[in-house]
Amino acid sequence: MIFKSNSKKINISIIGVGYVGTVTGACFAKLGNNVIMVDIDKEKTDKINQGISPIYEKDLDDILANNKDRIRADTSYSFAIKNSDATFVCVGTPLKKDNNIDLSFIETATTAIGRCLKEKDTWHLVVIKSTVLPGTAENFILSLLEKHSGKKAGNEFGLASNPEFLREGIAVKDFLEPDRIVIGFYDDKSRDVLIELYKDFPCPIVKTTLSVAEMIKYVSNCFLATKISFTNEIGNICKKLDIDTDEVFKGVGLDHRINPAFFKSGLGFGGSCFSKDVRALITKAKDIGENAKILQSVIDVNEKQPLKMIELLEKHMSLEGKKIGILGLAFKPNTDDIRDSRAITVVDTLIKNGAKVVAYDPKAMENFKKIFSQIEYVSSAEEVLDTDAVLVATGWEEFEDLDFTDKVVIDGRRIERAEKEAAKYEGVCW
Ligand code: NAD
Numbered sequence: 001m002i003f004k005s006n007s008k009k010i011n012i013s014i015i016g017v018g019y020v021g022t023v024t025g026a027c028f029a030k031l032g033n034n035v036i037m038v039d040i041d042k043e044k045t046d047k048i049n050q051g052i053s054p055i056y057e058k059d060l061d062d063i064l065a066n067n068k069d070r071i072r073a074d075t076s077y078s079f080a081i082k083n084s085d086a087t088f089v090c091v092g093t094p095l096k097k098d099n100n101i102d103l104s105f106i107e108t109a110t111t112a113i114g115r116c117l118k119e120k121d122t123w124h125l126v127v128i129k130s131t132v133l134p135g136t137a138e139n140f141i142l143s144l145l146e147k148h149s150g151k152k153a154g155n156e157f158g159l160a161s162n163p164e165f166l167r168e169g170i171a172v173k174d175f176l177e178p179d180r181i182v183i184g185f186y187d188d189k190s191r192d193v194l195i196e197l198y199k200d201f202p203c204p205i206v207k208t209t210l211s212v213a214e215m216i217k218y219v220s221n222c223f224l225a226t227k228i229s230f231t232n233e234i235g236n237i238c239k240k241l242d243i244d245t246d247e248v249f250k251g252v253g254l255d256h257r258i259n260p261a262f263f264k265s266g267l268g269f270g271g272s273c274f275s276k277d278v279r280a281l282i283t284k285a286k287d288i289g290e291n292a293k294i295l296q297s298v299i300d301v302n303e304k305q306p307l308k309m310i311e312l313l314e315k316h317m318s319l320e321g322k323k324i325g326i327l328g329l330a331f332k333p334n335t336d337d338i339r340d341s342r343a344i345t346v347v348d349t350l351i352k353n354g355a356k357v358v359a360y361d362p363k364a365m366e367n368f369k370k371i372f373s374q375i376e377y378v379s380s381a382e383e384v385l386d387t388d389a390v391l392v393a394t395g396w397e398e399f400e401d402l403d404f405t406d407k408v409v410i411d412g413r414r415i416e417r418a419e420k421e422a423a424k425y426e427g428v429c430w
Helices: 019-030 042-049 060-066 077-082 104-118 136-149 171-176 188-197 210-241 245-253 274-287 293-314 342-352 365-369 397-401 416-421
Strands: 011-015 034-038 071-074 086-089 124-128 157-161 181-185 205-208 323-327 356-360 389-392 408-411 424-427
Touching (some): 011 019, 011 077, 019 034, 019 086, 034 042, 034 077, 042 071, 077 104, 104 136, 124 136, 136 157, 136 210, 157 210, 181 188, 181 210, 188 205, 205 210, 210 245, 210 274, 210 293, 293 342, 293 408, 342 356, 356 365, 397 416, 408 416
Parallel strands (some): 011 034, 034 071, 086 124, 124 157, 181 205, 323 356, 323 389, 389 408, 408 424
Antiparallel strands (some): 157 181
16 A cells, blocks of 8 residues: 555445455455445355455455454344445446346345435445446435435435446555546535545545446446457457567557557457446447447457457367367456456357367366366466467466477467467467
């Protein structure tokens, strides 16, 4: 942490302790606040009470263990709401099959919070950290809270939107050292409580309406996803022209209007957020009579990108009966999250084409087994090398130490040694 927190401490409850909720709760406790974490999954709350993180994220176990006296986890809302001043809602907002956002977890959580507010005598702040489309807090959440609490927003309880921008893999650092904090507020008191809570964070604080705050989150994710698909489209062109994509983007990024970050071509974006948020905004746009053409192309480019790996492999061998090694299953390094991982499309296509898959990931194998129980999982990266070809799907640092001599490698993450040593080497975009 790069600052000393002198802000007034408050009692905080967190609803939903997944990737965002656990990091949020742990970091607020690290800053000196008392935190009660609530989840419907008792396995997760039990772990937190033992000082163990329910998800893998750098530094999280240490923070939970070192701040055990300020953290308590429970499956009951009533204790949490009664004993806190502000509740951060961090439940999932997945995409439904029709590409509309699924608000059922938000609805259940908000209903339960409302019922607890009914029993409470003092003012309480409800903060929405989950990613929700603009208008959701004001038009959906507010009325649910009022209905179930029998109280008026603004007077008897407060409502704010405080979207989260953390990146898995470096989530603790991102939470504690954000580029900006966005506070959308319904009432001034809610704004002031959050400003005080975040007082010592050395970054700009955007104070705005609930809907603007919600939209800032979507537009940020849509822009980043666009940058990745753009980079991959250019990367595919550079590959065919035998031009080094990374060198091109180094030159491009020096323009201060453009910025060098997020110009890494490869297999495309995965994870729980980009695809879901871009699709949700496309659907919202359609509902209001707008055709989000650029955003649709972002998704189309991204869907095809992992298949480039298979195309390149097929240049070197037919897949039927071959033993193909996969290095990396998580959607990015330093996480155990496999949601929308590029490795899913790659493994699925290999199996459909008759290949036998051998896979390794330092953190994500247990999660991957829930989708693909039929492939072989090995306990070290070295064992993956004993195959007809090796596909690098996630850029874990330890893959840089492997000896790729004599191997056929199709690389989605530009592993330096593989590029230098492999007998046959193909980079996806280079
Ligand atoms: P997650 O699926 O990891 O965690 C959600 C948690 O909520 C789960 O533990 C689940 O058991 C719990 N839950 C569901 N219903 C509940 C209920 N009624 N009461 C209590 N707990 C309940 O999700 P996540 O990745 O942490 O994302 C949460 C939100 O934050 C989403 O809206 C997401 O879009 C947004 N977000 C995620 C990230 C990220 O990198 N994961 C970053 C920024 C924003």
